[in-house]
């Protein structure tokens with residue numbers, strides 16, 4: 001566990017594409033699994049590296065509206081990643097994130113609290129969800 005840092009409630013979070021790149025991860029690969037079947041085919045996401053701007057736009061406009069975008073069986077960090085994608089990766093506060101999570105089916109309310117989310121997200125070393133300094 002990393003040392004706990006107190007994060008102000010006004011702090012906003014987003015997927016840090018540069019951080020992902022710097023750690024050798026591909027946003028394109030992480031995000032393409034969230035595409036609906038139609039967009040996956042349209043963007044040729046299985047054979048091409050799709051631009052992150054293109055992915056974000058497509059997911060926000062189309063795929064995130066599908067009932068299968070967030071399902072109760074998904075790992076919780078993946079769910080958070082998807083909620084941020086559905087928001088077009090616009091920086092979001094933890095309170096807003098919790099609110100967005102509560103609108104999805106099958107989410108345990110305890111896990112939508114700011115305290116829980118803050119702890120979970122500080123430990124994220126996979127999706128590159130980072131606190132954006134105000």
Ligand SMILES: [Zn+2]
Pocket residue numbers: 035036037038039040058059062063064
């Ligand atoms: Zn789609």
